[in-house]
Amino acid sequence: MTLPNLFFFVGLPYIAIVIFLVGTIQRYRNTGFKVSSLSSQFLEGKKLFWASVPFHWGILVVFFGHLLAFLIPSGILAWNAQPVRLLILQVTAWAFGLSVLVGLLGLIARRLTNPRVKMVTTKMDVFIELQILLQTVLGLYIGYAHRWGASWFAADLSPYLWSLFKLDPQITAVSAMPLVIQLHIINAFLIFAIFPFTRLVHILVAPLHYLSRPYQRVMWNWDRTAIRDPRTPWSEARPRNN
Amino acid sequence: MNLKTLWRTLVAGAALALVFSLDVGSAQAAGGDQKFNSVCAGCHSIGGGKRVGPDLKGVTDRRSEAWLLKFIKSSQTMINSGDPDAVKVFNEYNKTPMPDMAQFSEADIKEILEYIKGGGGGGAAPVMAPATPAEIKLGGELFQGIVRLKNGGAACNSCHHVTNDAVIGGGVLAKDLTEVFTRVGGTGVGAILGKPPFPVMEAAYKDAPITPEESRALVGFLQDVDKKRAMQTPKDYGNQLVLGGTGMFIVLMGLYSFAWRRRKPGPVNQAIFDRQVKSQ
Numbered sequence: 005m006t007l008p009n010l011f012f013f014v015g016l017p018y019i020a021i022v023i024f025l026v027g028t029i030q031r032y033r034n035t036g037f038k039v040s041s042l043s044s045q046f047l048e049g050k051k052l053f054w055a056s057v058p059f060h061w062g063i064l065v066v067f068f069g070h071l072l073a074f075l076i077p078s079g080i081l082a083w084n085a086q087p088v089r090l091l092i093l094q095v096t097a098w099a100f101g102l103s104v105l106v107g108l109l110g111l112i113a114r115r116l117t118n119p120r121v122k123m124v125t126t127k128m129d130v131f132i133e134l135q136i137l138l139q140t141v142l143g144l145y146i147g148y149a150h151r152w153g154a155s156w157f158a159a160d161l162s163p164y165l166w167s168l169f170k171l172d173p174q175i176t177a178v179s180a181m182p183l184v185i186q187l188h189i190i191n192a193f194l195i196f197a198i199f200p201f202t203r204l205v206h207i208l209v210a211p212l213h214y215l216s217r218p219y220q221r222v223m224w225n226w227d228r229t230a231i232r233d234p235r236t237p238w239s240e241a242r243p244r245n246n
Numbered sequence: 247m248n249l250k251t252l253w254r255t256l257v258a259g260a261a262l263a264l265v266f267s268l269d270v271g272s273a274q275a276a277g278g279d280q281k282f283n284s285v286c287a288g289c290h291s292i293g294g295g296k297r298v299g300p301d302l303k304g305v306t307d308r309r310s311e312a313w314l315l316k317f318i319k320s321s322q323t324m325i326n327s328g329d330p331d332a333v334k335v336f337n338e339y340n341k342t343p344m345p346d347m348a349q350f351s352e353a354d355i356k357e358i359l360e361y362i363k364g365g366g367g368g369g370a371a372p373v374m375a376p377a378t379p380a381e382i383k384l385g386g387e388l389f390q391g392i393v394r395l396k397n398g399g400a401a402c403n404s405c406h407h408v409t410n411d412a413v414i415g416g417g418v419l420a421k422d423l424t425e426v427f428t429r430v431g432g433t434g435v436g437a438i439l440g441k442p443p444f445p446v447m448e449a450a451y452k453d454a455p456i457t458p459e460e461s462r463a464l465v466g467f468l469q470d471v472d473k474k475r476a477m478q479t480p481k482d483y484g485n486q487l488v489l490g491g492t493g494m495f496i497v498l499m500g501l502y503s504f505a506w507r508r509r510k511p512g513p514v515n516q517a518i519f520d521r522q523v524k525s526q
Contacts, residue, residue: 155404
């Protein structure tokens, strides 16, 4: 149990969670209107689709995959008991990881080459993209070179993460893990720590209610004279310019 | 978010982290016998003969305390620096590395050495009868998880690979176990399964110990794997994972494109922007 291990696997996660909580609350209180994705879709949309969609679907699946292995490790181990199911899980996870990588590379390229998007880009935007890129590359490499991570995560890293939440950190296993896995873990803590200062805060205000609310019809009054004429019937047709 | 708030956040976080670090640093005291039996006994006996590593009876007379302290803390560092005695032991025991005992302080190690000096209670290693075909089959199923370990532990192939057609390719986090039987023998494998001396494995089975029956079946299976290793032609799962993943990713891109087939070709105000750029 050396000092660097204590710092990276005990100190750092607690520092990260405190910064994450205090920072996010402060950001919301001070600059609440900036708690958003600060979308640039109005500036460029074509390339955005081929980058943002693969990135977001990929990261949603990968993130919730990690979360599930943390929350119900025994369930994941039970699923992995059949080799075929283990293979399905690993291949799926890797495919979505690749989706994150390709999407993210697209997002970075778009951000740095499109003049209109470049105009609204901050240093922090580039930094967080590179940090997530590092995390993705490490994750894909671990998936390939230290395979069946779904199982060993459930057996070794889930108990470690739980021990942090129980305020009784057990770090012998994580201290003995290969360096790439340690880097992946440390970088994850760093992402949590930097979270409140980046556009990642939009994760917390995702408009999930859009999924359940009744849809709103946006009216495009194409021919004003005709629309105002009481003899014109309500059109059921799809507006032409939308 | 201004600098002052950031600074305050950092200080609060650092203070909290320090408190927890100190708490962990003060390891619980336990007697030398308890430490020996929970960690060392997997691979070493005291007067019971060789297991994975040497019999430690009289080791405190054979080597100086300084040498032992250094070796126990990090045997690999010592071997890499070319210490002749360390290299000799390493080679003699099939180059199976002894894990670094980072969890022990110098005082802990001295306690253990005291216990060894006192003769310990290591006893003779049990002699095992050869495994039956049914046990070998069960061992294989346990190894890849088709039959779950009774206490819910992860299947061996989560981290270990064996070259064997009966099971799917195992993980590559930990050592390849194809020749483990030659390396450490049945008693050694049994001892490691009973009390894993490697920190990652120890943590994985701390709350889910492998039962003696399961251990017997696994030892039988690993002996069988070792015997038949030359005749096996398993698939390469690493490259299949990459190929399968890439194929699935291409399907995903198709799905994205299909799900959003009625998307707008660009921003709704693209025409306005283009006009402005043109007139400039």
